[in-house]
Each structure stands twice: as C-alpha cells, then as structure tokens.
Amino acid sequence: DAKTTQPTSMDCAEGRAANLPCNHSTISGNEYVYWYRQIHSQGPQYIIHGLKNNETNEMASLIITEDRKSSTLILPHATLRDTAVYYCIVRVGNQFYFGTGTSLTVIP
Amino acid sequence: DTGVSQDPRHKITKRGQNVTFRCDPISEHNRLYWYRQTLGQGPEFLTYFQNEAQLEKSRLLSDRFSAERPKGSFSTLEIQRTEQGDSAMYLCASSLVGTGKNIQYFGAGTRLSVL
Numbered sequence: 001d002a003k004t005t006q007p008t009s010m011d012c013a014e015g016r017a018a019n020l021p022c023n024h025s026t027i028s029g030n031e032y033v034y035w036y037r038q039i040h041s042q043g044p045q046y047i048i049h050g051l052k053n054n055e056t057n058e059m060a061s062l063i064i065t066e067d068r069k070s071s072t073l074i075l076p077h078a079t080l081r082d083t084a085v086y087y088c089i090v091r092v093g094n095q096f097y098f099g100t101g102t103s104l105t106v107i108p
Numbered sequence: 109d110t111g112v113s114q115d116p117r118h119k120i121t122k123r124g125q126n127v128t129f130r131c132d133p134i135s136e137h138n139r140l141y142w143y144r145q146t147l148g149q150g151p152e153f154l155t156y157f158q159n160e161a162q163l164e165k166s167r168l169l170s171d172r173f174s175a176e177r178p179k180g181s182f183s184t185l186e187i188q189r190t191e192q193g194d195s196a197m198y199l200c201a202s203s204l205v206g207t208g209k210n211i212q213y214f215g216a217g218t219r220l221s222v223l
Binding site for chain 1: 201
C-alpha cells in the first residue's frame with residue numbers, strides 16, 4: 001500500500017548537499033508529504049513536511065513540484081551523522097504510508 | 109530522545125507464548141499509534157487511539173493482537189500465541205491533534221524475536 005517510490009540507495013560526499021527524490025504520482029490534493037529518517041536500531045525521526053509549498057527548517061528543505069507528483073528532500077551540508085534510511089511518506093487521513101525508503105550513506 | 113518510551117526494548121519468546129509491550133507517549137499527546145517493522149521494510153500501520161478510543165485498525169492486526177489505552181495515557185500491545193512470523197520491531201508513536209501538523213514522534217521500539 002506504499003504510495004511513494006524512492007531509490008533504494010544513494011551516496012553523498014560529506015559537506016555536499018544530499019538530494020533525495022521521491023515520486024508520489026497518486027497523491028490527492030489534501031494529502032501531505034512527510035519525510036522521516038531512521039538510524040539503525042532507532043525509531044523514525046521527523047524531518048519536515050509540506051502540502052504544496054516548498055518548506056525549510058533547521059534540518060532540511062523540501063521542494064514539491066507544482067503538480068505535487070514528486071518531491072525532493074535536500075540536506076544542505078551532509079555529515080556522517082546523516083547516514084540513515086530516509087522515508088518519504090504520504091499521510092492519508094490519519095495513516096502514514098511508509099515505503100521502503102532510501103538508504104543514504106555519507107562518505108568522508 | 110523524542111519523549112516516547114517503549115518497554116521492553118527487546119523481547120525473546122518461544123512460539124505459542126503471549127507477550128505484552130508498553131508505550132508511554134509524550135504526556136500531552138492525545139493520539140497514539142502502533143506500527144510493525146520487519147527487516148528491510150518501512151513501518152506498517154497497525155492501529156491508533158485518540159485518547160482512550162481505538163479508532164482504526166489495520167487488516168494486519170489479526171485477532172491474536174489486542175491493543176489498549178485504558179486512561180488515554182500509556183498503551184499496551186498484546187500478542188497471544190506468538191508465531192515466528194510475529195518477529196519484528198514494534199514501534200509506538202504519538203501526536204497532538206489540533207495543531208494542524210500531525211507530526212508523529214516515535215519511540216525506539218520493542219524488538220520481538222519468536223523462537
């Protein structure tokens with residue numbers, strides 16, 4: 001029932017921007033996109049969310065295309081501690097639909 | 109530390125035994141969620157409570173599973189007659205309805221191994 005598609009894995013050099021893409025082509029007009037990350041053996045950690053406007057907070061930026069069929073999470077200056085699985089999630093009603101996520105490895 | 113605590117962190121049990129997990133949400137949060145996560149997969153929704161009322165249950169929640177939130181604070185998830193297929197990480201999350209954000213804060217999970 002996952003409503004998002006993400007690449008299985010990505011690498012990023014330390015200090016560079018990490019751009020993580022997500023497709024959610026079946027998203028409806030009132031469904032939010034959330035991003036969480038999960039470091040091994042921990043629970044998922046909230047990063048950012050949005051509906052249709054681009055969003056920025058202290059952790060990341062979220063760019064949502066105008067048709068809302070895809071989005072990109074940007075970590076502006078990746079550090080080794082950003083190595084994790086990143087989940088792009090569509091919230092439908094009160095349920096979060098996680099996919100299998102993108103395993104991001106930050107390389108020194 | 110998100111403020112959501114789960115106990116125990118690890119549980120090893122034999123097939124056929126009953127197990128119970130506990131979740132303590134962030135104190136002012138009125139919604140509480142349970143998820144299951146198997147290796148290499150994202151979390152899958154099981155059920156959620158608003159205050160003490162269980163409002164939604166996934167088809168994944170077989171009749172061997174029962175969840176309660178008796179006073180709208182902590183919650184328990186019980187699995188009866190455990191099977192090897194129940195081996196997974198069980199995650200709890202809480203959120204505050206009414207803020208418009210519905211940000212779920214997750215605990216560290218309880219890892220269940222059924223032998």
